[in-house]
Amino acid sequence: MNTNPVRFAKALADETRQEIMAHLCCVWLSVNDLVDKMEGKVNQPTVSHHLKKLEEVGLVNVREEGRFRYYTLNQEQLTACCGVLVRSFAPDYAAQIILPDTIPTEK
Amino acid sequence: MNTNPVRFAKALADETRQEIMAHLCCVWLSVNDLVDKMEGKVNQPTVSHHLKKLEEVGLVNVREEGRFRYYTLNQEQLTACCGVLVRSFAPDYAAQIILPDTIPTEK
DNA sequence: TAATCCTATTGATAATCGTCAATATGTCAA
């Protein structure tokens, strides 16, 4: 199923999730690492919950290692979704930008 | 005040609002015109409510004419917000794209 | 095997949000 712009926007439409995304940019972190980075703002189940939502729209990649699960931001997916937005809602600008042609997928 | 990515995403995070945005792409429509385009899915106060949210983050422009208010999609704002997203969350791709340098504003 | 650790799930609660009916505000026309 394709990630449509509404699901993409809903995944981004939360302060906590965007903070999590910032922490996952260019780095792999375990859930507990992330909880630490959040500095007490949210607890472990909440972080898990947000990671699941991000994973559902392909905005994070996961790597399992024993009892750990390492997450990282999927930059290509984010860029592709932004590309869909611009092509849908800013046709006058779409021609000027270069974005991945990847067809985003989700669960 | 700057339009931050969370507010931008929240404005996009609704099916009805994205449908309204699609109708306002490259064209000026009055509120009632929009209500007609929505084909009974939502009523006039609801359309007004959504237009207000889009206006608050600068995603639509408004032109007043007598008792009419004409709305249109602000493509540049949308593109700029996507640019902020890509630069924030996809640095590996940001260099490849060209997006307006406009600093988005909101109410 | 038992204990410990990491993460996910469940259930509950509060807050946010989309929608509508009713009404208010403001503008044009008769």
Added chain:
DNA sequence: TTGACATATTGACGATTATCAATAGGATTA
């Protein structure tokens, strides 16, 4: 000025969602 029209606002209601406490599910370690 009065009535009709276009849009915005208010208040209420239901649905969704973010959060936490408690607990379950696996995997490692002692």
